[in-house]
Amino acid sequence: MSDTATVVGTSSGNLWKGGRSPFKASYGKLMMWFFLMSDAFTFSALLISYGLIRFRNPAYEGHPDDFTFSQEWWPIPEKVFEAVPFLHGVPLPLVFVGIMTFILILSSVTMVLAVEAGHRNDRKAVEKWMLWTILGGLTFLGCQAWEWSHFIHGTDFGTAAKFLINGEWITKTIHGANLTVNEYGPPPFAALFFFITGFHGTHVASGVLLNFLIFYRTATGYYDRRGHYEMVEKVGLYWHFVDLVWVFVFTFFYLV
Amino acid sequence: MHSEETNEVVVQPPDKEKIRKIWKVALILGIVTACEFAVAFLLPPEYRTIKIVTFIIMTIVKAFYIVGEFMHLGHEVKSLIYSVLIPMAFVVWLLIALIVEGDSILMAR
Structure with missing residues (x-):
């Protein structure tokens, strides 16, 4: 094995014969891409299951203005997600989710x-922008915590x-949703909400x-000593993913 | 662990053109999201199919910009682009298969 690893750049003909990087991307970045693909399949499976379960439940037939929550039909998402913090009782459909989307x-x-x-290699700028990114992520998580709390209550x-x-x-009045009962519609709606937004969260x-971690290592000069900031790029790939x-969850869970 | 460790790091000045491009993509993403809201609330509920088709197209536009520009996939070599994109055909297949299946379950109940 040791002798094969040293022949680099000698094969001039075939790009795929070995000793080269045909994708022109580093090992770490390539593996991040393949991990993200597997993760994309997981999220696709979750969202497609939502599609399956939504289509196997009857849709609401009447005009959206007359819509009421019922166990009989699938809810209209914009009627479910219409609360905004500090504005109790004011129906503002999808406004809060929209704010969350812009934050992300x-x-x-x-x-x-x-x-x-x-x-x-601009350490100061990396520190500054990483801090803004962390702040955005934490704000999003805070919004999601509020959204969950409202959905549950x-x-x-x-x-x-x-x-x-x-x-x-026996007829009972339900408030809010959990994994067994759901005031907004059929119980699977709440289960899917918890699972999909929870997995994303x-x-x-x-x-x-x-x-x-990246911010800490940047601030302590770790990447300066290493000579490059490729880790920022790899974690960046994950963050963009x-x-x-969320762009897909927003469309298929909240808008459609 | 890292043979290329060095203490000589040269800080380069920011490339204005590159940064302007990043903000341009951000602006496009913001505008598309705003359009999604406009479609959701300005189009009357009778146009349900048109609404759903517009949402899906806008989502794909946003995905194109995020993956192509932010994740830089648009500037990678072709073989990498295709090895990431082609497997996504399985997702399309599963989506169509399970939606049809869900509809049939509803009909059979």
Whole structure:
């Protein structure tokens, strides 16, 4: 094995014969790409399951203005997500999710600026933009925590639902949602909400941790000693991927 | 561990053109998101199919800019671009297969 590793750049003909990097990307970046592809399949599977379960439940037939929550049909997302912090009882459909989307896109922009600064070995600029990225990530997580809390506690009026208790159908009013009951619609709607946004939120949280590690290592001069800032680029790929997933979650969970 | 360790790091001045490009892409992403909102609230609910098609097109536009510019895939070699993009055909297949399946389950109930 040891003699094969040393013949670099001798094969002039075939690009794929070995001893070269046909993708012209470093090992670490390439592996990050392949990891992100596997992660893309996981998220696709989750979102496609949402599609399957949504299509196997009846849709609401009437005019959206007359829409009410019921266990009988799938809810219209903009009727579910219409609360904004400090504006209790004011229906503002999708405004809060829209703010979250802009926050995540902006933190993606500051990440690109950090990567760009890394290319120039500009430690001060990398530190500055990494801090903005971390701040964006944390703000997004805070918004998501509020969104979850609101979803779990539910609205003031609640929804009536029938339960089979001791062989009798009893009508009860449900407030909010958990994994067994759901005021907004069929219980799988809440389960999918928790699973998809939760899985994405876990990615954001680990992204913030990685970003912090990169910031720490930049600030202590680790990458200056190493001579290059490629780690910023690799973690940047991951962070953009998290933003990309949110773009899809936003469309297929909140808008459609 | 790292044989190329060095203490001589040369800080280069920022490339104005590159930074302007980054903000331009950011602006496009912002505008497309704003358009999604406009479509969601200004188009009456009767145009449901048109709405959904517009949302999907706008999402793909945003994905194109994020992957192509921010993740820099558009500037990599062709073989890398295709090894990332072609496997995504499986996602399209699964999407169509399971949506049709979900519809059939509803019909069969």
